[in-house]
Amino acid sequence: MTITKMPATDQLIDVIGNSSVAIAVTDGAGSVILHNKALSLLMGGEASHLGERIKVVGATDGLKDLLATLKKERRLENVAVVYRSTDGQERSARVNAVRVESGGQVRIHWVSRPELGERLPVSNTAAENTAASDAAAWIRSVDEAEHPALAPTADKAAxxxxxxxxxxxxxxxxxxxxxxxxxxxxxxxxxxxxxTPDEYVGQHIRKIYEDQGLVEDFLSRWDEDSPIINFRANFVTKDGAPRPVLIFSTAQAEGGSVNNTRCFVFNDPEPRRARDTISAFGWPA
Structure with a gap:
């Protein structure tokens, strides 16, 4: 599918660099072309090569296993991995990746989400201490982190x-x-x-949410630059079927006004789990 309207370079820099999920682009051997600050947090620091920084759960090798799978299958989804810092600290995550060959070059595009026990936002009636949740701690760390040396910049627009x-x-x-x-x-x-992408792109986002009250709640939170992290919801496909998803979303704001969101949406690996809710008033589905 051809994209009808590509985001501007400055939008791509923001969406990739400040996303709530970890992003990297590497060559076919794992040398890093760019990565964002969320990946720095998973790895416990910056890296010019994924090398020993990533291990597949249940496998003997890390990057070697992933590269072999990608060479054969071109893509992978929801693979359980452990990122390891240079001082031995570990952090669990799930990784999606795709291998692209173009002009005699190989590039691999990686997206990892941290394994979290909580979500944001929580129900208005929930007993959770939101500020102390691992989801809140994660997004605070991302917001406060410095951009790495290999962060996305205008010279990496292509x-x-x-x-x-x-x-x-x-x-x-x-x-x-x-x-x-x-x-x-x-x-x-x-x-x-x-x-028929124009039936979706350019339309209101409520078109793809099963729970209309939920999307209205989200819209008010986006306006407040409130993050939506590790949140389970149902989208609705063009033919009306529910699509269980896992949402990681933050907003890009200037001067107290939101310009746009940065929404990353994963196929929910546990589609039978109950969908998350927010409102104390039980918005109708």
Whole structure:
């Protein structure tokens, strides 16, 4: 599918660099072309090569296993991994990746989400201490982190555009009015609008949410720049079928006004789990 409207370079720099999920682009051997600050947090620091920094759960090797799988299958999804810092600290995550060959070069696009026990936001009636949750701690750490030396920059615009087009996760940007400003091919395919993308892109985001009260709640939180992390919901496909998803979303704001969201949406690996709720008033589905 051809993208009808690619985000501007400065939008891609923000969406990739400040995302709530960890992103890297490497060559075919794992040398890093760019990575964002969320990946720095998972790895316990910056890295110019994934090398010994990543291990597949239940496998003897780390990067070698992942590269072999990608060479054979071109993509992988929801693989349990452990990121290891240089001082031996470990952090569990789930990784999606896709291998691209172009012009005699190989690039691999990686998206990892941290394994979290909690979510944001929580129900208004929940007993959880939101400020102390691992989801809140994660996004605070991302917000406060410094950009790595290999952060996305304007001179990497071609690589960022490729990432957006082939990313192994759905990405959309929502404007302050709730309209879908941009959606990458994975996002359009997730809700089955690949053949008619204009029926989704440019429309209001409520079109793809099963729970209309939930999306209205989200819209008010985006306006407050409130993160939505590790949240289970149902989207609705073009033919009306529910699509269980896991949402990681933050907002890009200037001067107290939101410009757009940075929404990363994963196929829920546990689709039978109950969907998360927020409102104390039980918005109707």
């Amino acid at each position: 690589v960022m555009r490729e990432f957006y087009e082939v990313a192994p996760v759905a990405i959309h940007l929502i404007g302050v009015n709730g309209g879908v400003m941009h959606a990458n091919p994975a996002d359009v395919a997730l809700v089955e609008y690949t053949d």
